[in-house]
Amino acid sequence: MEYLIHLAILFAIYAILGISLNLVVGYAGLLSVTQSAFYGIGAYATAILLTGYGVNFFLSVILGMLVAGVVSFAIGLVLSKFNGDYYALVSFGFNIIVFSIFLNWQELTRGPLGIPGISRPLLEIGNWKLEISSNLHFLILASLFLILVYFISRFIVNSSFGRVLKAIREDEKAIQVFGYRTSLYKSIIFVIGAMMAAIAGSLFASYITFIDPSSFTLNESIFILAIIILGGLANLRGSILGALFLILLPEILRFVGFPDSIAAQMRQVVYGVILVLLMLYRPQGLVGEYKL
Amino acid sequence: MDIIPQLILNSIIAGAIYTLVALGFNLIYGATKFFNLTHGVLATAGGYAVFYFGKTLGWNIYLAVIIGIVLAGLIGYGLDKIVYSPLRGRKASNMVLLVASLGAFTAVQAIIAILFTSQFQTLSSDIGGQKIYEISCPVAMRSICYGVGSAVITQTQVLILISGILIMAGLAVFLKFTLIGKAVKAVSDDEEVAKIIGINTNKIIGYVFFVGSAIAGWAGIMIGFDTGIEPTMGMSLLLKGVIASIIGGVGNIYGGVLGAFLLGFVENFGIWKLSGEWKDAIAFLLLIIFLIIRPKGIIKK
Numbered sequence: 352m353e354y355l356i357h358l359a360i361l362f363a364i365y366a367i368l369g370i371s372l373n374l375v376v377g378y379a380g381l382l383s384v385t386q387s388a389f390y391g392i393g394a395y396a397t398a399i400l401l402t403g404y405g406v407n408f409f410l411s412v413i414l415g416m417l418v419a420g421v422v423s424f425a426i427g428l429v430l431s432k433f434n435g436d437y438y439a440l441v442s443f444g445f446n447i448i449v450f451s452i453f454l455n456w457q458e459l460t461r462g463p464l465g466i467p468g469i470s471r472p473l474l475e476i477g478n479w480k481l482e483i484s485s486n487l488h489f490l491i492l493a494s495l496f497l498i499l500v501y502f503i504s505r506f507i508v509n510s511s512f513g514r515v516l517k518a519i520r521e522d523e524k525a526i527q528v529f530g531y532r533t534s535l536y537k538s539i540i541f542v543i544g545a546m547m548a549a550i551a552g553s554l555f556a557s558y559i560t561f562i563d564p565s566s567f568t569l570n571e572s573i574f575i576l577a578i579i580i581l582g583g584l585a586n587l588r589g590s591i592l593g594a595l596f597l598i599l600l601p602e603i604l605r606f607v608g609f610p611d612s613i614a615a616q617m618r619q620v621v622y623g624v625i626l627v628l629l630m631l632y633r634p635q636g637l638v639g640e641y642k643l
Numbered sequence: 644m645d646i647i648p649q650l651i652l653n654s655i656i657a658g659a660i661y662t663l664v665a666l667g668f669n670l671i672y673g674a675t676k677f678f679n680l681t682h683g684v685l686a687t688a689g690g691y692a693v694f695y696f697g698k699t700l701g702w703n704i705y706l707a708v709i710i711g712i713v714l715a716g717l718i719g720y721g722l723d724k725i726v727y728s729p730l731r732g733r734k735a736s737n738m739v740l741l742v743a744s745l746g747a748f749t750a751v752q753a754i755i756a757i758l759f760t761s762q763f764q765t766l767s768s769d770i771g772g773q774k775i776y777e778i779s780c781p782v783a784m785r786s787i788c789y790g791v792g793s794a795v796i797t798q799t800q801v802l803i804l805i806s807g808i809l810i811m812a813g814l815a816v817f818l819k820f821t822l823i824g825k826a827v828k829a830v831s832d833d834e835e836v837a838k839i840i841g842i843n844t845n846k847i848i849g850y851v852f853f854v855g856s857a858i859a860g861w862a863g864i865m866i867g868f869d870t871g872i873e874p875t876m877g878m879s880l881l882l883k884g885v886i887a888s889i890i891g892g893v894g895n896i897y898g899g900v901l902g903a904f905l906l907g908f909v910e911n912f913g914i915w916k917l918s919g920e921w922k923d924a925i926a927f928l929l930l931i932i933f934l935i936i937r938p939k940g941i942i943k944k
Contacts, residue, residue: 382738382741382742384745429931429935432934432935433934435736435737435738436677436678436737436738436740436741437934439678439738439741440678440885440889440930441930441931441934443882443927444882444927444928444930444931445927447882447923447924447927448923448924448927448928451920451921451923451924452924454920455917455918455920455921569878570749570878573745573749576742576745577746577749580742613757616753616754616756616757617753617757618753619749619750619752619753619756620749620750620753620754620757622746622749623746623747623748623749623750623751623752623753624746624750625746626742626743626745626746626747626749627726627743627746627747627750629746630726630730630735630739630740630742630743630746631726631729631730631743634735634739642739643736643738643739643742
C-alpha cells in the first residue's frame with residue numbers, strides 16, 4: 352500500500368510536469384526539451400529555502416516559481432529567435448547550462464553532494480499547524496496541486512489566449528497578419544510552463560527530502576517529452592495518461608520478470624522504442640490533437 | 644604560463660575528437676537535412692563492440708576495431724532503413740525526425756547499458772599484450788609518449804589527430820572524384836532534382852548513413868582507447884559534434900572541421916580558470932552566440 356502511494360505521488364509530480372510541457376510543445380508547437388531545468392530550479396529553491404532559511408514550504412513554492420519564471424523569461428527571449436529543430440537544439444543547450452550551474456555553483460547547491468534533510472511541508476494557519484509527514488497526506492497535497500495545475504491549464508487553453516497559441520502553432524505568419532505579437536504569446540506560455548514545472552520540483556524535493564543535480568539532466572527532459580508525446584500533444588488528459596503509463600511501466604516490467612537492476616534501463620528502451628513507433632505510425636500520440 | 648602548450652595541445656586533441664564526430668554528422672546532415680541524434684550513440688556502440696570482442700572475448704584487437712567500425716555503420720544503416728527512410732518518404736517534418744532519433748538514441752543507449760552495465764570501461768589494457776600498446780599510451784607509460792614542450796600527447800591522441808585529417812581528406816577526395824561521391828553531393832544539394840536525373844536517392848542516403856556512422860564508431864573506439872567509454876557518453880559527444888557542425892557551417896565538411904577545432908580551443912581555454920565541469924555549458928554558450936550572430940556558421944553554404 353505504501354508503495355502504491357509512492358507511485359501515486361510520483362505520478363502526480365510527473366503529470367504536473369507533463370501538463371506544463373504540453374502547454375509549450377502541444378499548444379504552442381515549440382519543441383522545448385529543457386523542462387527539467389525549471390523542475391530543478393523549483394526543487395533547489397525549496398531545498399535551499401527549507402534547509403538553509405527555515406522558510407515555509409508553501410512560500411518556497413511561490414519563490415521557486417518566481418525564480419523559474421525569471422530564468423525562463425530570459426531563456427525564452429533567446430529561444431524566440433529560433434524555430435523547429437533549431438529551437439529544440441538550443442533548448443537542449445539551456446538544459447545543459449542550467450544543469451552545469453546546479454553541479455558547479457557549490458556554495459549554493461553543494462554540487463554533486465546534493466542537499467539532504469529537506470523537511471516535509473508544514474501547513475500553518477494562525478495557531479493551527481499540520482505537518483504533512485505521512486505519505487498519504489503528501490499524496491493528497493500533490494493531488495491538490497495536480498488538480499490546480501490541470502484546471503489552470505484547461506482555463507488557459509480554452510481561453511482566447513489559448514486559441515491564439517494554437518493559431519501560432521498552425522500558422523504563425525497568418526496570425527501575425529492579424530496584429531498579434533506572437534513572440535509575446537510564446538514567451539508567456541513558456542514562462543507559465545516553467546513556473547508549473549517548478550511546482551513539481553518543489554513537491555519532488557520535499558517528498559524525497561534529498562536532491563542532487565542528477566535528477567535534472569537532459570534525459571529527464573526527454574522523459575517528460577516522452578510522456579506528452581505518448582499521451583498526446585495538445586491534450587491535457589493525454590499528459591496525465593502518458594505520465595501514468597510511464598510511471599507504471601517499470602512496475603509492469605518487474606511484474607513480467609525483469610530484475611530490478613534492468614527494469615530502469617528497460618523502461619528507457621521501451622519508451623525510446625515507443626517514441627520511434629509513435630513518430631512512424633501516430634505522430635500525435637494516443638489521444639493527441641496536434642502532429643509535430 | 645607553463646600550462647599554455649598543454650592547453651593548446653589539449654585543444655587540438657579535443658578538436659580532433661570533435662572532428663571525427665562532426666565529419667560523420669555533417670555528411671548525414673548534408674544528405675538528409677535533419678539532426679540525427681542517434682549519431683552519438685553509434686560512437687558508444689563502436690567503443691563497446693571493441694570492448695566486447697577485443698577485451699571480453701580476447702579477439703585480435705585490430706579485428707575487434709574493424710568489427711566495431713562496421714557494426715556502428717550497420718546500426719546507422721539499419722536505423723535509416725527502418726526509421727528515417729519511411730519517415731522521409733512520408734515527408735515528415737524535421738521535428739518528427741528529431742524526436743524519432745531521440746527515441747532511437749534513448750533505446751540504443753539503454754540497451755548498451757543493459758548489456759554492459761553502466762560502469763566506466765577502458766579499452767586499453769594488458770589483453771593482447773604488445774598489440775594494444777601500439778595504439779594506446781596509458782597514463783602509466785607517459786614517459787615513452789611524445790613530449791611537445793612541456794605538454795604531453797599519447798600515441799592514441801596522435802592517432803586520433805592523424806585519422807581525423809586522413810578521414811577528412813578521404814571524404815573530400817571521395818566526394819569530388821568518385822561517381823557515388825558526386826551522387827551524394829547531388830542529393831545534398833537537392834534531393835528532388837537528384838531523383839529526377841535518375842539517382843537512387845534512398846540508396847545513396849543509405850550509403851551515407853553507413854559511412855557517417857562508421858566514422859562515428861571509429862570516434863567512439865578512439866575515445867575508448869584514449870580515456871574510456873560509458874553508456875551515457877554518446878549525448879555529450881553528439882552535442883559537441885552538432886555544435887562543431889553548426890558553428891563551422893552545417894552540411895559542409897570543412898566547416899565542421901573548422902568548427903570542431905574552434906570548439907576545442909574555446910572549451911579548453913574556457914576551463915583554464917574554471918572547473919572542467921563547465922565544458923558543456925561553455926560549448927552551448929558558444930553555439931547560442933553563433934546562432935544569434937552568425938546562424939549559418941563560419942563557412943556559409
